[in-house]
Amino acid sequence: MTGANDDDGNGVARAPWIPGPRRAADDHADLTADPTSDPTADPTAEAYGDEPYEGETEETSGVEPGPEAADPVPVLTHRVLKSLLGAWALSACSAGETQAVEDHLTNCAPCADEALRLRDAVALLHEDRDLDLDPLLRSRVLENCLGRRPARIPVPAWVTPYDAETARLDALLRDIGESEWHAPVRLKWYEEDRIVRRKATVAAVIGHLLAVDGLVSSALGLDDPLGRGTPELSPSERTEAFWSSQDRPPNRTLRGPWREHSHTLIRTVSFAGRGIADLTVTYKDFALPLRDSLLERAFECWLHADDIANAVAYPYAPPSGAHLHDMIDLAARLLPAALANRRRTGLASPARRLVTAGAPGRSLHLEVEGAGGGNWYIALDSPAAVGSPDLAVAQVAMDGVEFCRLVAGHISPEEAAAGQDGDREAIRDVLSAAASLSRL
Helix, strand or coil: CCCCCCCCCCCCCCCCCCCCCCCCHHHCCCCCCCHHHCCCCCHHHHHHCCCCCCCCCCCCCCCCCCCCCCCCCCCCCHHHHHHCHHHHHCCCCCHHHHHHHHHHHCCCHHHHHHHHHHHHHHCCCCCCCCCCCCCCHHHHHHHHHHHHCCCCCCCCHHHHHHHHHHHHHHHHHHHCCCHHHHCEEEEEEEECCEEEEEEEEHHHHHHHHHHHHHHHHHHCCCCCCCCCCCCCCCHHHHHHHHHHHCCCCCCHHHHHHHHHHHHHHHHHHHHHCCCHHHCEEECCCCEEEHHHHHHHHHHHHHHHHHHHHHHCCCCCCCCCHHHHHHHHHHHHHHHHHHHHHHHHCCCCCCCCCCCCCCCEEEEEEEEEECCCCEEEEEECCCCCCEEEEEEEEEEEEEEHHHHHHHHCCCCCCCCCCCEEEECHHHHHHHHHHHHHCCCC
């Protein structure tokens, strides 16, 4: 612990003197006595008490001020010094109290540990902070809190990616200015073997997320942000319907409804109990169980938050490794069906060796590197087949974030920086199927 006058830049700033907390009536001297009756009496010592703190001797209990000292160091008891730690952490002690506290911290390990915790807490008291913080800070704080006092109704583990990504996006939105809500955002996705581009604004992107989240709320029996009669629309159609229904260009007022809607989804799923994870969410042309649907919503929330961050020049980190792994796993599980759909429309090569459902078939080894990485074996000839390392005919190695950018349609299969080996036709088909998973 460094002193207040250290010259290494870590000293405690001097603040105007603020009285420290008083001791209990039975713990300090009688304050009703007239201090003027004894001209040599020290009013500070009278107020705080004069008994030495634990581990202190009479020879070391006080610090004699120099002849030019403007603020003498008071003689404080251990109990009073401990009660001053909060004010010290806030730089709200007088110079004399600060010196007394810091002298005490060199001799009292429990108080020194408490002082460190309080100073760290003070650094987090600011409401508006940027996202340069560790992206796992929120998860660690919640884990620590729940470890001390478990939640009566915990959020299911499979909901935490959506919970984390909506919270991170909300922090970004809170940190940007009014004018930045109208900043142009360039949306991209892959459609019919080409990248489609669309211009929007930050506010319009939040409206898009709110509109598509309505598919989940409809499946749960909650109010749809678009109103009744719209669940049968596809995500793209819902977005266009929402944008066209606005009387004026979307603005920052959308943040409140979007955030409240995400909180409602998380609360509803948490209170629903077991079995809710398998509830079907329909996207018009396809369907997902609720656990995969919320994971897909977390994925889209992250990618669109990254779009917004790029538009307003804001730093934004990828999800945590565990959440990123879950998102990659969802894409890998969807790839066989996406490949079969492209084959039906003539966009992929025909199947070479059909097998019975559940049997191992010809496969591509997808090796994802970096945080959230792993190994997946993608069945090539039938969505009902099982990927097998023994029947792998090709291998693709990619970074985890780069693979997610491919799945989001932000880069084309040809642009994907992938290490490739084996059957080139199978590699092309799988990378194109990954890009085809994207949409507005």
